[in-house]
Amino acid sequence: MISKSRLMSASAGLVLALAATPLMAQQTTLVIESWRNDDLTIWQQTLIPAFEAQHPDIKLQFQPTAPTEYNAALNAKLEAGSAGDIITCRPFDASLALFEDGALADLTDLEGMGNFSDVAKSAWSTDDGAQTFCVPMASVIHGFIYNADAFAELGLEEPTTTDEFFAVLDAIKEDGTYIPLAIGAVDQWEAASMGYHNIGPAYWHGEDGRLALIAGDAKFTDEEWVEPLRVLARWGEYAGDGYQAQTYPDSQNLFTLGRAAIFPAGSWEISLFEEQADFALGAFPPPIPAAGDTCYISDHTDIGIGLNAASTNAEAGRTFLNWVASSEFAELYSNALPGFFALSNGAVTLENPVANEFVSWRENCESTIRPTYQILSRGTPNLENDNWLHASNVLSGAETPEQAAEAIQAGLDSWYTPGMYE
Amino acid sequence: MAAAAPDEHKPARRWHIAVFLAPAVLVYTAIMIIPLFSTLVQSLFGPEGGQRVFVGLRNFQTLFGDPRWAASFWNALWNNTWFFIIHMLVQNPVGVLLAAILSNPSLRLRGFYRTAIFVPTILSFVIVGFVWKLILSPLWGVAPNMLDAIGLKHLFAPWLGQEGAALTTLALVSVWQFVGIPMMLIYAALLSIPDEVIEAAEIDGVTGAKQFFKIQLPLILPTIGIISILTFVGNFNAFDLIYVSQGAQAGPNGATDILGTLLYRTFFGFQLQQGDPNMGAAIATMMFLIILVGVSIYLFGIQSRMRRYQF
Known part of the structure; x- marks a missing residue:
């Protein structure tokens, strides 16, 4: 089994290396795993350009799987060592189990974590709340x-x-x-x-x-x-x-x-x-x-985003996650995807009336x-x-x-x- | 000359045999035999205190002893068996019938029929599952409209959503897809029957349906046997069609859950359910044993007793 997974990660590495060769050598590419295949265009047209404009040395690649297959596919990829650098986190136990298995990196000391309330972080923290392993992204x-x-x-x-x-x-x-x-x-x-x-x-x-x-x-x-x-x-x-x-x-x-x-x-x-x-x-x-x-x-706290513990681009990954924790991302994301409500503390203005209707229920319900x-x-x-x-x-x-x-x-x-x- | 003679009697080392076998043996060992045995081994391990340790037959005890696991397993096994029964009752007789019709020399456009019936076999499960799901959809499907056109709308039901009908419906879809294989094999077997045998039968007054049942059918029985065993192995390994059309939960209410989907859910996990590779391996081992037993019964119990005719 060991030799098999090594073989797989070696071949996956080879494929990545081959894919990366044409790009400039000093650039880091972060692959994002996600189940949100509906969001492909939003990532490609809004979020990725906004991030890459600020960090020209980091390239992002959004690589979604079908929602019902995501957990199984992700677990298999993590085990084989072929998963992307950035992992979109399901809330609670699915991600907690990944963290306990050492598949997700500890993000407790990420600067951007200060932007979130404990309730928002609860879905991606250990039971005692001591460690947080995913940046809360959105609730539905x-x-x-x-x-x-x-x-x-x-x-x-x-x-x-x-x-x-x-x-x-x-x-x-x-x-x-x-x-x-x-x-x-x-x-x-x-x-x-x-x-x-x-x-x-x-x-x-x-x-x-x-x-x-x-x-x-x-x-x-x-x-x-x-x-x-x-x-x-x-x-x-x-x-x-x-x-x-x-x-x-x-x-x-x-x-x-x-x-x-x-x-x-x-x-x-x-x-x-x-x-x-x-x-x-x-x-x-x-x-x-x-x-x-x-x-x-x-x-429902639905989406978080974390870092693959085995990623070789951890530094770039943390830079990206800090950006995800920023109010700039919250604003871009909540408006690009009306209906996903960013969880950060900063006030976000929503332009979509139906999304505003949904979020207004928080006031009296x-x-x-x-x-x-x-x-x-x-x-x-x-x-x-x-x-x-x-x-x-x-x-x-x-x-x-x-x-x-x-x-x-x-x-x-x-x-x-x-x-x-x- | 005298010096050369002993050399000729020495058995030559036939290296070429090993060399020619090596690629197949190596590839087959690497991608079939090693994974098979590592699956069997994995089924004997389990998590204990955060470590994977040897637990003997505990996974099997859970599988058969725990009422929930046992219920899922027997449900899946029965569904698998029903899937197989439908194939044996529908796919193979229809395949034989189609082959018998095709081998009739007076039939025109034979090549066209042969190809048309065989084409679904080469389609992907994903396409077949999706297309049939659309055809049978109560909302957009053509099935309700077509039934309506001939005044039989009342016969339509949302079959894929009904516990009683879903599995049979999917089995029939699978039959539709694969009926070409028994048809082709039996067609080839029918063509290989020498004309003299048929002519002799005709001289003796055995014609028509009687000729088929008395002369041709016994001669193609070995082929039917092979087809049955291929169907058996294929059905007990089935997964794709159910997964594509009903999802990993194999609804409604587990009515279409077969061993393949149960294995998938257990091994890889599903939604909030974490995967359990060891229980998954235990189910995979049971699938392997069931198929092994089935094939053995066929090989030793049936095939060895079958009469073959040489022409």
């Missing part, structure tokens, strides 16, 4: 994006409570011009991230519920965790024909082609939707269970992150993946909400005892 906020023209045409208002939400869906369904909800079950994560984890925080009270789950004081079978699944189960009748086989790109296309009225969304959709849809977009936060309740949003990410996805079966599976089963009608909740809790109980990581 969940909510609903709707076809504002369709709402105007049907005389509908943005719903604020769950009852109003279903009243709006009924009205759209009755009219028949539009499919009320663009959501499919086959890709599974749509049902969890855009469904369960989107509307759920209002029921389990955001951080309180999430921390109670980690502490063992709450269970998925508790009323406040089952109720959002019951709501999710009702979505099925408002989704399009054959939504059981509808993929995530199908849902996106249904919405941008103007065939569906409401898209349960993450804010990352904004730039793509604005580019593709020829109607006005609007957004509303997840509905609250009853009028007067506090609203909660899933404001409580923020939380997805409940499955911190600590609870360390074992097998993986809680996040179980959430995908059972949320999609609930959406497609293959399981009742109660069965799904029981299955999720049983999976978690099979390996997790509260306090085991303290």
Whole structure:
């Protein structure tokens, strides 16, 4: 095995050397690994030129993989020694495991880290918060994006409570011009991230519920965790024909082609939707269970960026990461990618109205992150993946909400005892 | 002359044999045999206190003893078996039928049919998976519209999203892709049957379907055997089509999860799930053993008893 990985890294090195030869000899090239293949043009046209203008001796190469393959591909590349210098970090355990294996460099003393709050850094710090290994880059906020023209045409208002939400869906369904909800079950994560984890925080009270789950004081079978699944189960009748086989790109296309009225969304959709849809977009936060309740949003720390510990260009890598931590990057990035909200403390002016709408919810709603990410996805079966599976089963009608909740809790109980990581 | 005689009797060292074998042996050893054995070895190791140590059969105990692992494994194995059954019931009989039709001398445009049916075989899984996913899509697919055109719209269902139908649908897609292979092999076998045998049968009054079942089928049985074993190995190693069309989670609800996708998820990890190379190697070892047993049963139990006819 050793000789094999040496052989691979040697050949990878050879390929890199061959690729680099035509360039000027004193230049360093940093290869960036990422799952954000949608961002290729933004990196190539906005971010990379801005950085290279200031650092002519460093070249950047953005090398994305498909999101669902990223973790597996990255792990394999790191093991073989062929991964790029800069690693885009998934939040929490996936990156923590890489750091503990020595694949990611310790960035605690990076000057730029001072620009971030502890909450922002929590997704890429050790459990005790002593070491940080990725620069927080962006968070995404969940909510609903709707076809504002369709709402105007049907005389509908943005719903604020769950009852109003279903009243709006009924009205759209009755009219028949539009499919009320663009959501499919086959890709599974749509049902969890855009469904369960989107509307759920209002029921389990955001951080309180999430921390109670980690502490063992709450269970998925508790009323406040089952109720959002019951709501999710009702979505099925408002989704399009054959939504059981509808993929995530199908849902996106249904919405941008103007065939569906409401898209349960993450804010990352904004730039793509604005580019593709020829109607006005609007957004509303997840509905609250009853009028007067506090609203909660899933404001998920989603992207960080770190340094491959085996990189031979560590110095250049740190220069780049300091630039990523700067407010200049935050401004460029948040505006180039409306819907990804930079996490640095510096104030950033957003030009996109829909992105501004999303970020405005931070003012009057409580923020939380997805409940499955911190600590609870360390074992097998993986809680996040179980959430995908059972949320999609609930959406497609293959399981009742109660069965799904029981299955999720049983999976978690099979390996997790509260306090085991303290 | 006397001096030369003993030399001729000395067995010459045939270096050329070793020299000619060496490239194949070296390449095959480096890229097949060593990885195979290192996988088998890896399945006996596991993490303990941050180190990879020898754990004996513990990974296999987990795989079969832990109710969750066992459920996933048996589910994947059954799905694999069903995938194989569909191929044996559909792909091979259809392949034989197509070959029998093609070998009929009165059929026109034979070359065209032969090529057209064989073309999907050389397409990439990615293309096949993607194209069929689009054809069957309830939103944009041509399948619902075509059924609608002949008044059978009610027969359409989002098959790839249904637990009961997804695996069978994918198996049939795979059959569509690979039916050309049994067809070609059997076509070649049918062509190799000497005309005298057929003529003798005709003189004896054995014609038509009876001729096919009594004369031709027994003569192509060894070929059908080879095709069956190729199908078996191919199906139990399958991964690509499922991965391309249903993703690594092999939904809905694990209904299309086969050993290949289970291995992939376990070995490389998936989304927040970390990869576990040792459990992955244990699953890969089980796949190897299952295929080994299947092939052995065929080689020793069936092929050695098969009658061959020499012309």
